[in-house]
Amino acid sequence: MxxxxxxxxxxxxxxxxxxxxxxxxxxxxxxxxxxxxxxxxxxxxxxxxxxxxxxxxxxxxxxxxxxxxxxxxxxxxxxxxxxxxxxxxxxxxxxxxxxxxxxxxxxxxxxxxxxxxxxxxxxxxxxxxDAARWLAALDPEVREAFSGGVRYIQNLHDGYGLGKSWQDTFETAERGAVEDFLKGSGAEWDWQRDGSLRVESVRPATTRHPVTGAEVWFNQADQWHPAGLGDETAAELAAILPEDQLPQMVTFADGGRIPGEYVTQIRDRGLEAAxxxxxxxxxxxxxxxxxxxxxxxxxxxxxxxxxxxxx
The missing domain is CATH 3.60.130.10 (Clavaminate synthase-like)
Incomplete structure (x- = not known):
């Protein structure tokens, strides 16, 4: 330790x-x-x-x-x-x-x-x-900004491209099986002309433990946002793809942009307290x-x- x-x-x-x-x-x-x-x-x-x-x-x-x-x-x-x-x-x-x-x-x-x-x-x-400690470590401004939840966006290729394919992600090569899974998830999805799959899901930023009732920080905004990757990696990705075509991306639930400084605060304070x-x-x-x-x-x-x- x-x-x-x-x-x-x-x-x-x-x-x-x-x-x-x-x-x-x-x-x-x-x-x-x-x-x-x-x-x-x-x-x-x-x-x-x-x-x-x-x-x-x-x-x-x-x-x-x-x-x-x-x-x-x-x-x-x-x-x-x-x-x-x-x-x-x-x-x-x-x-x-x-x-x-x-x-x-x-x-x-x-x-x-x-x-x-x-x-x-x-x-x-x-x-x-401790995810409750993580939540408490964030500035009130950040906690308030995330109170409406987040929107996760995935662009899953059909076997060749950046990130994971939809086949690897869902452990199946059957489109019907993927759609059955997504129907039960509350996600929106769209098959693209090149065979790739775009999935959007709105989720809360916090949750409560089913036994203790503790409210905890519970999202992956910092891992899905380019700012969480570091300036060099984010710049390399931006040179290859527009933001809305990245393998994964995140916004606020209403589609609003998440400021990069929020993302780095979430990432850094989590690592510091671990x-x-x-x-x-x-x-x-x-x-x-x-x-x-x-x-x-x-x-x-x-x-x-x-x-x-x-x-």
Whole structure:
């Protein structure tokens, strides 16, 4: 962990020889059970059990009762097993800013489990952030501006182009299956003449936890806005495509432009308030996806962290 914080994830450390059997026993011993412990602690780190990849399914079956597919996910991942994916495949020298997984969607996973298959050579921590604290850290002007919600815009190509294709995004090559999914999401969509798909979705900027009632910052405006990418990357994109044709874009719900300074404040204050979880091979991290946002610090050498999700 880094920085002096009033909160940190609850660590459960191996006491015997580690492995999946001991970890599953320790889960059973959590005060009040796993569900209550996760709400109470927000995040649980299982250290020193050295769970092997051949044992991972057994552990995930306990941590995530109903593993979900990453349908409508916007970040690049590779599926490596039964609804188990690589964490976001993004160049190692860059930071991935704080976010709650799929907060742009009409439904999102309630919890996430991360598993370290290969320890980073250096850096590569997963920062986690109390999303209620994130909300409180923003200027009143910013919170008020976002009170009406946000509009997410996706331009998903048909197999060749910038960003993800609609086939990868929805894990299907059937247009009808995509339309069935979108009909239930409240989104608007339009198939383009070149075979690409444009999707627009209006979502709230905050939500409340179903158990605690805590109001939390819960959107990905800073990740979908060009200002969140940094000046150099934003300029490169602007030279290639007009803003309304970017792979993903965000505005206020009424279509109004979100000022870049709002975006950088959201990004920077989230990262500043986060607590880093460092990785050792075989560790697992379980988080409540509404109470906590997460990201990724830059790293060197190899790093392989897998992720699975559950409702």
């Amino acid at each position: 880094t920085r002096s914080q009033t909160w940190a994830p609850h660590e459960v450390r191996a006491a015997v020889g580690g492995g999946a059997d001991e970890l599953l026993t320790r889960i059973d011993e959590l005060d009040g059970g796993l569900d209550a412990a996760l709400v109470r602690e927000r995040a649980l780190v299982f250290r020193g059990f050295e769970v092997g990849t051949d044992e991972l399914d057994r552990v995930l079956d306990r941590l995530l009762p109903h593993r979900l597919a990453y349908v409508h996910g916007n970040s690049p991942r590779t599926k490596v097993g039964g609804n188990v994916y690589t964490s976001t495949e993004y160049p190692p020298e860059f930071t991935i800013s704080m976010h709650n997984e799929m907060s742009y969607a009409h439904v999102w996973p309630a919890r996430l489990a991360f598993y370290c298959a290969i320890r980073p050579g250096g850096g590569g921590a997963t920062p986690v952030l 607590v880093d979880v460092d990785w050792y091979q075989g560790d697992l991290l379980l988080i409540d996806n509404v109470l906590l946002a997460h990201g990724r610090r830059p790293f060197t050498g190899d790093r392989r962290v897998l992720v699975a999700m559950s409702d």
